[in-house]
Amino acid sequence: MQSSIPGLLETSAKQGKLPHIEGRQIKAARVLLGWSQIELCQFAKIGPPTLIKLEREAGVPKRSSTAAVVETFRQAGVIFINDGVTIGVLLAKT
Numbered sequence: 001m002q003s004s005i006p007g008l009l010e011t012s013a014k015q016g017k018l019p020h021i022e023g024r025q026i027k028a029a030r031v032l033l034g035w036s037q038i039e040l041c042q043f044a045k046i047g048p049p050t051l052i053k054l055e056r057e058a059g060v061p062k063r064s065s066t067a068a069v070v071e072t073f074r075q076a077g078v079i080f081i082n083d084g085v086t087i088g089v090l091l092a093k094t
Helices: 002-014 022-035 039-043 049-058 063-075
Strands: 078-082 087-091
Touching: 002 022, 022 049, 022 063, 022 078, 022 087, 039 049, 039 063, 063 078
Parallel strands: none
Antiparallel strands: 078 087
């Protein structure tokens, strides 16, 4: 089942859909990459209050903010897993 997850995320991205990502996955991915909140904000071109809201799941984030964070992580090799049974973050070897 794990081998199908990247394909599912790629399909969602091609269809313009964002995968469901929880705030703790955003924080975990950031920490896995060794990035501070400020660094992620700079890379994704979002403000610190927006990132804090995303990580805490406070309110409904703008789709553009979520998309910017997801794309930033994707470019860094992060794969988000959330298939209803398993939730996690993987980092592809570069």
